[in-house]
Amino acid sequence: MMRFNSLKTPLVQGINLTKIFRYGLIWGEPVEAVKNVNINLLRGASLSLTGESGSGKTTLGKILLGIIRPTSGKVLFNGIDLTNPKRVPKYIRRMMSYIPQHPEEAFDPRWRLYDNIAEPLRIHKLIGSKEEEKEIIFKLAEDVSLDTSLLNRRPFEVSGGEIQRAVIASALATNPLFMVCDEPTSMLDISTQADILRLLKNIRDKLNISLLFISHDIEIASFMGFKIAVMLKGRIVEMADVDKLINEPLHPYTQGLLGIVKVEYVSSYAKNCRGCPYYDRCPVKMLPCREKEPKLKNVGGDHYVACFRY
Amino acid sequence: MSHVSDTSKEVILSIRDLKVKFYTEEGEVTVISDVNLDLFKGETVALIGESGSGKSILGHTIIRLLPKNANVSGHIIYKGIDLLKIDSSLLRNIRGREIAWIPQMVGSSLNPTVKIGVQIGEVLIDHYNYRNQRAWSSAIDLLKLFEVEPAEEVAKGYPHQLSGGMKQRVLIASAIAARPNLLIADEPTKGLDTIKKTLIVNIFKKIKDLKPDLSILLITHDLKFARELADRVIVMYCGKVIEINDKNSFFELPLHPYSKLLLKSLPSKGLYPIPGKPANVANPPSGCRFHPRCPYASDICEKSSPPLIKLDLNRCVACWLYKR
Numbered sequence: 001m002m003r004f005n006s007l008k009t010p011l012v013q014g015i016n017l018t019k020i021f022r023y024g025l026i027w028g029e030p031v032e033a034v035k036n037v038n039i040n041l042l043r044g045a046s047l048s049l050t051g052e053s054g055s056g057k058t059t060l061g062k063i064l065l066g067i068i069r070p071t072s073g074k075v076l077f078n079g080i081d082l083t084n085p086k087r088v089p090k091y092i093r094r095m096m097s098y099i100p101q102h103p104e105e106a107f108d109p110r111w112r113l114y115d116n117i118a119e120p121l122r123i124h125k126l127i128g129s130k131e132e133e134k135e136i137i138f139k140l141a142e143d144v145s146l147d148t149s150l151l152n153r154r155p156f157e158v159s160g161g162e163i164q165r166a167v168i169a170s171a172l173a174t175n176p177l178f179m180v181c182d183e184p185t186s187m188l189d190i191s192t193q194a195d196i197l198r199l200l201k202n203i204r205d206k207l208n209i210s211l212l213f214i215s216h217d218i219e220i221a222s223f224m225g226f227k228i229a230v231m232l233k234g235r236i237v238e239m240a241d242v243d244k245l246i247n248e249p250l251h252p253y254t255q256g257l258l259g260i261v262k263v264e265y266v267s268s269y270a271k272n273c274r275g276c277p278y279y280d281r282c283p284v285k286m287l288p289c290r291e292k293e294p295k296l297k298n299v300g301g302d303h304y305v306a307c308f309r310y
Numbered sequence: 311m312s313h314v315s316d317t318s319k320e321v322i323l324s325i326r327d328l329k330v331k332f333y334t335e336e337g338e339v340t341v342i343s344d345v346n347l348d349l350f351k352g353e354t355v356a357l358i359g360e361s362g363s364g365k366s367i368l369g370h371t372i373i374r375l376l377p378k379n380a381n382v383s384g385h386i387i388y389k390g391i392d393l394l395k396i397d398s399s400l401l402r403n404i405r406g407r408e409i410a411w412i413p414q415m416v417g418s419s420l421n422p423t424v425k426i427g428v429q430i431g432e433v434l435i436d437h438y439n440y441r442n443q444r445a446w447s448s449a450i451d452l453l454k455l456f457e458v459e460p461a462e463e464v465a466k467g468y469p470h471q472l473s474g475g476m477k478q479r480v481l482i483a484s485a486i487a488a489r490p491n492l493l494i495a496d497e498p499t500k501g502l503d504t505i506k507k508t509l510i511v512n513i514f515k516k517i518k519d520l521k522p523d524l525s526i527l528l529i530t531h532d533l534k535f536a537r538e539l540a541d542r543v544i545v546m547y548c549g550k551v552i553e554i555n556d557k558n559s560f561f562e563l564p565l566h567p568y569s570k571l572l573l574k575s576l577p578s579k580g581l582y583p584i585p586g587k588p589a590n591v592a593n594p595p596s597g598c599r600f601h602p603r604c605p606y607a608s609d610i611c612e613k614s615s616p617p618l619i620k621l622d623l624n625r626c627v628a629c630w631l632y633k634r
Contacts, residue, residue, distance in 0.1 A: 052503045053474070159588075160361065186501055189360040189531050194575040195583035216503035219577035257504060 010040040010076075011210050012064055012178055017073035019059055019234075033059040034070070035234040038296075043177070046204055046211035048225030048242075050218050050257065056234035057214045058101075061180040064212060065096055077178070094124045094174035101183040103167040107155040113163075114151040117141070117170040124174055140169040144199060161192035165199070172203065179204075180212045185220070197223060218257050222246050230254045233277035236296060240303040250305040253278045276308070284309065319350040322492055322525050323372070328384035330364075330371055339592045341367050342549045345384075346618070349492070354518070354526040356536035356557075358572075359546035360588055365529045366414065368546070369494045372527075373411050374401060388492070407437040410490035414497045416477045420469040426453075427465030430484040437488050452483040456513055475506040479513060486517055486524075493517070494527045499535050511538045533576060537561055542624070545569050548589040548599040551618060554626040565627040567604045598630065606631055 019034040034056045041047055041064075049057045062068040064075055066082035075082040077096070082088055097120075100106050107116040117137050127133045141148050146165040155163050164184060171179060181200060185193040201224065204211045213224040221228050222242045229239040230253065238251040245254065255261040261283055276282070276289040288308055296306040330342040342364045349355055359365045370376050372386055374393060386393040388409065393401070405411075413419040420429060430452060431445030440448070446465070453461035456479045458472075469477060478498060485493060498514075499507045518524065530536055536543060536557075543560040545553040545568065553566040564570050571584040586603035589595055595602050601611035610630050618628045 052505045190533065191360060191572060191575040191584040191588075194577075194581040197581055198583060217577065218504070223577060223581055 009042075011043045011078055012039075012041040012212075013074075013076040014039040014060075014064055015074045015076070017060070017063055017070045017075070019056075019063060019068060020071045032234045034063060037073075037234075037236055039064070039229070039236070041178070041210045041212060043210055044204075044208040045227070046213060046225050048213045048215060048221035048228045049231055050215055050221040050228060051231035052216060052257075055231040057216075057231055058182055059234075060231070061098075061182055061212055061214050065098055065178075065180055067098070090124070094120065094126070095176055096178040096180075097171035097174065097176040099164075099167055099171050099179065099181040099184045101186060103160070103163045103184075104155055106167050106170070107163070109155050112152055112154055113146075113158070113166045116155070117151070117166055117173060120170060120173045126174065136173070137169075140173060141166075143172065143203070144169045160188050161196065164188065164192075164196055168196075168199065168203070172207070175207070176209060178210045178212075180214070181224075182214045183216065186216070193220075200224065218246075218254075230257065235277055235293075235306065236304075237278065237307070238303075238305045239296070240301075240305075244301065244303050250299065250303070250310055251278075251307050252282050252284055256281075276306075319353075321348050322351045322388065323347075323349040324385075324387045325368075325372075326385040326387070328368075328371065328386065329382070330367055330376070331381040331383075332377075333379045333381065336592070340549065341591050342371070345551050347544065347551065347554075349525050349527060351491075351525055352523045353541045354514075354528065354539050355542045355544060356528045356530060356540035357544045357546060358531055358533065358536055360531060362548075362588060362591060363546045364549040364591065365546050366496055369411070369496050369527065369529050372494060373405060373409055375411070403437070406433050406490070407488045408490055409492045409494065410485040410488065412481050412485045412493070412495040412498055414500065416474060416481060416500075419481055420477060422469050424468075425465065426467055426469065426472070426480055430465075430480065430487050433484060433488045448487065449483070452487060453480070455516065456483055457509075458483075475502055475509065478502065478506075478510065482510075482513060482517075486521075489521060490524070492525045492527065494529065496529045497531070498528070499530065499532050507532070507535060511535065514539050533561075533573070545572075548594055549591050550599060550628065551626075552600070552628045554618075554624075556624050559625065565621070565625065565632065566600075566629050567606050567631070568600050571603075571605075598628075 014037055017034055017037045021031045021033050037060060049060065051057055059068060063070050066075060066085065066088060069083055077092060080092060114137060117140060118133055121127050121133060121136065127136065138148055141151060144165045146162060146169060150158055150162055185196050188196060197220065213221065215221045225242060227239060227241055228245045229236045230251065232253050238254045249255045249258055252261060275291050276294055279285055279289050286308060294306045294308045296304050298304055299310045325345055325347040328342060328345040329340065332339045332341060345368065357365045371382055382394055427446050427449040430449035434440040434445040434448055450461045450465050453464055458464050458476050458479050472480065499510055528536060528539060540557045543555050543557055544551055545566060547568050553569050555565060564573055573579060574582045575584060584603055589599050597613050598611040598616050601607040604611065616628045616630045618626045619632050620626050621632065
């Protein structure tokens with residue numbers, strides 16, 4: 001069994017992460033999906049990533065899980081580098097899990113929910129007998145308040161909220177330490193959404209899981225995280241504790257997302273800019289913003305912002 | 311213009327005693343029962359409810375896109391014509407030209423092998439006998455209006471080259487190209503982020519400015535979006551209309567207990583989920599269909615179903631709490 005570092009050192013650490021996709025979908029240019037991102041996640045802490053679609057939230061989440069290999073930079077999970085998949089021991093994999101945006105895509109449509117939930121247990125050979133497996137899965141279903149009579153159904157025979165619960169159960173099966181939730185509720189009703197978010201929050205607090213929560217809705221992001229990082233064109237432009245970010249947003253883009261300032265819409269993909277990524281749309285832009293990119297810096301009290309005005 | 315009384319407004323679509331049944335392997339399922347509605351000229355109505363409440367089915371019924379195993383009874387009257395009785399050739403003239411439909415699945419609603427400009431313009435060729443050249447330039451004008459830039463390039467391109475937000479705008483453009491009188495939009499903001507939602511809101515406002523007498527029926531469960539655009543709100547639960555209300559009074563003082571709880575489950579109101587499970591239309595609860603989840607439920611709620619009680623000109627609710 002691996003030993004865990006003390007609570008103060010981060011469980012997941014992303015150092016100078018950059019991911020460049022070589023083949024853009026539209027114009028064939030290289031696209032900087034994630035650029036120079038440094039991110040730390042302590043044990044039991046939770047961080048929300050927010051930003052509009054195409055800002056690189058999902059890519060960053062997948063890099064931190066070791067699903068996508070970054071172009072440069074390092075991901076350390078409890079000190080082990082995930083960027084070289086061949087050197088990653090298998091037991092690391094069961095310590096992290098992923099909840100995708102479309103739950104029905106995570107499951108095999110031909111399998112019953114029971115088998116889908118049991119799959120990670122079977123892959124990692126964590127169970128001795130059929131009875132033990134059944135016991136664990138019923139316990140998991142209870143944890144996520146999924147009706148056990150639904151376990152015999154197939155994914156398309158249950159509602160969106162129920163399948164999302166089953167996906168969460170499956171993600172919890174291996175007792176992960178680190179979980180990435182990629183917009184788990186964007187396809188659900190508001191009431192079901194409230195239900196699932198509360199469930200995730202309870203699980204996080206009960207099992208002491210480090211959670212990376214990806215959402216384009218800043219209100220939901222602030223409900224789920226201790227900290228929020230706002231992403232724009234692959235960069236983190238502002239990061240702070242929830243209260244601080246919501247009450248005193250500094251970056252003009254964050255102010256726009258919170259509805260304080262109007263955000264102009266510019267269809268803006270695949271353009272790798274030289275200066276500030278927000279230059280085109282910024283209402284308070286200055287001269288240096290076009291030429292130089294502002295660095296993420298601490299403006300006091302763990303409030304990081306990448307803007308020349310601070 | 312919600313303060314204007316019913317009589318002074320022109321009714322564009324009225325639905326009477328609508329009932330939709332599906333014949334399935336497990337028997338008959340009534341997905342919509344006893345729906346009575348009026349849509350007025352020039353107003354925007356948001357039809358809200360959770361998934362499975364029958365709101366999309368209602369939209370499909372109006373434009374007659376239901377599958378063959380559906381059995382519809384009642385009347386849907388548009389400009390004096392009962393849409394449920396007319397034959398398909400007459401229906402073809404109404405669909406697209408008079409009543410337009412923006413479907414829910416953005417990804418699968420555009421033809422992947424046809425150029426965007428052709429897909430937007432074809433409705434003009436069909437209904438107004440435009441020449442190809444003229445339809446094409448109208449399509450480009452619409453794309454420009456909706457800020458799908460560069461419009462000429464996009465028109466020559468195919469759906470797979472567009473992002474989700476752009477596809478949604480293309481769909482809206484092709485729906486309003488023929489200048490319909492009634493637009494039915496099925497979940498136009500599903501899966502879009504906050505900034506793109508604002509953009510869609512602005513597009514609907516633009517459409518409204520261009521053609522002020524256009525009526526819009528927004529089928530959505532995005533309450534923020536409904537609040538931005540709608541004049542009236544209609545709430546459906548388990549196949550029934552349970553509340554009809556003005557926008558402002560709905561968001562400040564909702565009538566039905568379900569609406570009250572629904573507003574509480576918004577992120578800005580603290581994300582409190584509605585207790586219990588959504589009612590299943592295949593096996594609805596007795597009496598008021600919301601009573602198993604309702605904090606105010608009493609004996610009468612379990613026994614008999616409340617009628618839609620008219621409180622004043624613009625507000626109706628189906629709840630025994632409001633029965634004097």
